[in-house]
Amino acid sequence: MHIPNGNPELWDSWSGLRCMVVSCSLHLSQWHVYSVYSTCLPLFQLAKKGEKFIDLPYVVKGMDVSFSGILSFIEAAAIEKLENNECTPADLCYSLQETLFAMLVEITERAMAHCDSKDVLIVGGVGCNERLQEMMRIMCSERGGRLFATDDRYCIDNGAMIAYTGLLAYAHGVTTPLEDSTFTQRFRTDEVHAIWREKEVPVLNNTDSDAAAEVSIDGTSGPTPIAVDS
Numbered sequence: 001m002h003i004p005n006g007n008p009e010l011w012d013s014w015s016g017l018r019c020m021v022v023s024c025s026l027h028l029s030q031w032h033v034y035s036v037y038s039t040c041l042p043l044f045q046l047a048k049k050g051e052k053f054i055d056l057p058y059v060v061k062g063m064d065v066s067f068s069g070i071l072s073f074i075e076a077a078a079i080e081k082l083e084n085n086e087c088t089p090a091d092l093c094y095s096l097q098e099t100l101f102a103m104l105v106e107i108t109e110r111a112m113a114h115c116d117s118k119d120v121l122i123v124g125g126v127g128c129n130e131r132l133q134e135m136m137r138i139m140c141s142e143r144g145g146r147l148f149a150t151d152d153r154y155c156i157d158n159g160a161m162i163a164y165t166g167l168l169a170y171a172h173g174v175t176t177p178l179e180d181s182t183f184t185q186r187f188r189t190d191e192v193h194a195i196w197r198e199k200e201v202p203v204l205n206n207t208d209s210d211a212a213a214e215v216s217i218d219g220t221s222g223p224t225p226i227a228v229d230s
Contacts, residue, residue, distance in 0.1 A: 050094020052091040064107070065107055
């Protein structure tokens with residue numbers, strides 16, 4: 001489960017040389033909903049102080065989710081509730097977090113059943129959230145599975161991720177002239193042609209390649225996601 005600030009995606013490992021997306025968010029991303037109040041971190045911190053759960057729209061379609069109804073509610077009815085002192089901003093943040101995460105847990109469980117999978121790996125910035133990890137862990141344990149997660153050192157964007165992907169591509173003959181290089185936010189995960197999966201090549205330990213070099217962070221090997229099934 002890739003859960004960034006944008007559109008979450010649920011992957012079932014790989015299909016050939018492309019990552020297979022089995023689930024995603026329709027219409028709006030989580031970020032559009034979160035930004036009604038604040039950025040993700042302040043919202044998640046405020047959610048810890050919430051005590052009253054407010055019913056919010058809950059839309060799951062197959063293995064996809066839709067956040068547009070929640071946004072409409074937040075922009076209208078929720079504001080009225082605040083003005084009438086029916087709830088606090090912390091209550092709304094708490095309710096928003098619980099609702100969004102419950103939707104993500106549900107589609108993950110559906111995907112596990114469909115793909116006959118036991119394990120879940122959470123990545124992406126929102127994947128650092130301990131409440132989300134707790135909800136996923138409970139679901140996985142009830143299915144006899146395991147949850148793998150890590151903290152913000154590896155979940156959020158960082159140069160090592162980009163550099164390592166570039167190293168893999170370069171070691172397999174994929175290069176892009178600087179003048180042709182660009183970027184886009186609309187590049188789907190399943191559009192990536194992972195040519196380095198054609199054959200198993202220990203890139204980092206391949207001394208025959210000038211691109212290969214032993215990579216470590218703080219003198220240690222690369223991060224291993226931690227199983228949090230207890």
